[in-house]
Amino acid sequence: MSTIFSKIINKEIPSDMVYQDEMVTAFRDINPQAPTHILIIPNKEIPTVNDIEADDEAMMGRMFHVAKKIAAEEGIAEDGFRLIVNCNKHGNQEVFHLHMHLVGGRQLGRMLPR
Numbered sequence: 161m162s163t164i165f166s167k168i169i170n171k172e173i174p175s176d177m178v179y180q181d182e183m184v185t186a187f188r189d190i191n192p193q194a195p196t197h198i199l200i201i202p203n204k205e206i207p208t209v210n211d212i213e214a215d216d217e218a219m220m221g222r223m224f225h226v227a228k229k230i231a232a233e234e235g236i237a238e239d240g241f242r243l244i245v246n247c248n249k250h251g252n253q254e255v256f257h258l259h260m261h262l263v264g265g266r267q268l269g270r271m272l273p274r
């Protein structure tokens with residue numbers, strides 16, 4: 161069930177990594193949709209939101225806390241940003257290693273068309 165994101169965590173392939181600790185890793189998206197587009201992922205291989213377990217709660221909190229810190233470092237905290245987690249087919253998830261998109265640095269459109 162490993163994906164390319166495991167290779168990024170283990171530094172087996174290059175990435176533009178901005179943060180790593182014992183729980184999570186963050187790196188710039190290879191196909192950015194905004195001036196800041198960073199992926200924050202658990203080091204543990206969790207394919208989708210559907211696979212999160214009670215023991216993962218601390219790690220999920222870490223993902224949000226790291227998102228907050230990176231947004232501040234990127235200088236986008238005050239203007240604002242968006243955190244996105246896609247799940248499975250209807251969510252258009254492409255990489256089956258849980259990840260949070262941190263997107264900002266420009267005015268974003270509506271999250272969903274009306």
Ligand code: AMP
Pocket residue numbers: 164175187188189190191192199245246252253254255256
């Ligand atoms: P999602 O559609 O939510 O599964 O998003 C997957 C994201 O991973 C996309 O925004 C891709 O551009 C990004 N991505 C895929 N491969 C890489 C990679 N090797 N390094 C950085 N980002 C990647």
